Amino acid sequence: MSDYLLFVIKKALFILVITAPLHLSGCATLEADMPSGWSSERLYEEGVDSLRHEDYTFAIEHFEMMESRFPFEALTQQAMLMNAFAYYKVNDPESAIAAANRFIKLYPTHADVDYAYYLRGLAHFHSRDSFMDDLFKVDPAKRDPESVQRSFYYFSELITRFPGSRYVADARQRMLFLRNSLARNEVYIARHYIERGAYIAAVNHSKEVLERFDGTPSTGDALVAMTEAYILLKQIDLAQDALKVLQYNYPDHPAISGLLDKLANT
Numbered sequence: 001m002s003d004y005l006l007f008v009i010k011k012a013l014f015i016l017v018i019t020a021p022l023h024l025s026g027c028a029t030l031e032a033d034m035p036s037g038w039s040s041e042r043l044y045e046e047g048v049d050s051l052r053h054e055d056y057t058f059a060i061e062h063f064e065m066m067e068s069r070f071p072f073e074a075l076t077q078q079a080m081l082m083n084a085f086a087y088y089k090v091n092d093p094e095s096a097i098a099a100a101n102r103f104i105k106l107y108p109t110h111a112d113v114d115y116a117y118y119l120r121g122l123a124h125f126h127s128r129d130s131f132m133d134d135l136f137k138v139d140p141a142k143r144d145p146e147s148v149q150r151s152f153y154y155f156s157e158l159i160t161r162f163p164g165s166r167y168v169a170d171a172r173q174r175m176l177f178l179r180n181s182l183a184r185n186e187v188y189i190a191r192h193y194i195e196r197g198a199y200i201a202a203v204n205h206s207k208e209v210l211e212r213f214d215g216t217p218s219t220g221d222a223l224v225a226m227t228e229a230y231i232l233l234k235q236i237d238l239a240q241d242a243l244k245v246l247q248y249n250y251p252d253h254p255a256i257s258g259l260l261d262k263l264a265n266t
Contacts, residue, residue: 040070044079056086077107084119091145093123110199114158118167121154125174145185152178183213183222190225194232202229220250227259 011234046063061084066076086097100116107113123149155171155178162168186209193202202225209222223246227265230239243259250256 012244021073031038038065040073040075043069043074047079047082051082051086056089059083059086060072060090074128077103077110080106080113081110081112081116084116088119088123088126091126095127096120096123101125103260114162114167116163117154117158117161118165118171121151121158121171121174124148124151124154127176136168136191148181148185152182179213182214183209183218186213187218187221187225188228190222194225194229197232198231199233202226203233220246220253221255224259225253228262231259231266234266236263239263239266 018129042068043062043262047059050056050059050062060083061195063079063086066073066079067083068077080099080103084096084103087093087099088097097120103110103116104113152175155175157218158165158171159168159175187207190202190205190209193199193205206222206229208214209218210226212221223242227239227242230236230242238262243256243263246253246259247256
């Protein structure tokens with residue numbers, strides 16, 4: 001169970017304790033009522049209990065019922081945030097982000113609004129995951145980078161707006177992973193263009209790694225792709241320059257000997 005889930009459950013239980021005396025006389029009736037007759041407190045309690053038992057779909061039903069029936073109650077604000085979390089847990093990133101965005105728009109000064117920003121990045125971070133990718137050992141960087149880029153942007157916005165948030169440290173670590181993934185994606189594209197004879201495009205994507213993602217583990221591979229593309233373009237001076245940078249920064253890269261052979265035979 002996540003730290004945030006424990007946090008919201010504890011917070012929810014506290015709210016229920018302080019509001020319970022106002023509704024004791026109706027408890028027996030509420031227990032027998034159909035959901036249409038439940039109060040906001042009862043819906044909230046059921047939703048929180050569903051979160052506690054990891055029944056996220058049932059939690060979503062109760063929290064959304066709260067939003068539709070009791071849109072202006074203070075308790076609904078917390079329910080909206082937990083609803084976004086529940087959507088994230090059922091692997092529905094678009095709904096999680098939509099719920100988080102709605103919360104941010106309606107309650108921009110809420111004490112927990114930083115979590116809504118964090119959750120948006122988290123939802124897209126895990127939307128990259130795929131059972132088929134795990135089954136066939138597919139590197140996520142080879143997939144469409146849109147989710148990676150959006151996740152990176154959302155985490156960046158959290159850090160910019162809430163530098164003191166308790167979620168910043170985790171967001172920074174995830175951004176580092178995402179940056180490496182974006183760099184690998186550029187290298188895959190560069191190699192794709194080399195295979196198809198589009199050498200200038202390969203050079204441009206290799207440069208993208210050097211300019212935007214310098215220092216990532218893919219930098220050496222980008223220099224290899226750039227050197228190969230320049231050799232194939234018969235731009236020997238540029239190929240030699242790229243190879244020198246590769247040799248200086250990554251002297252143990254396994255591709256160096258092959259590139260030297262290609263240059264010698266050009």
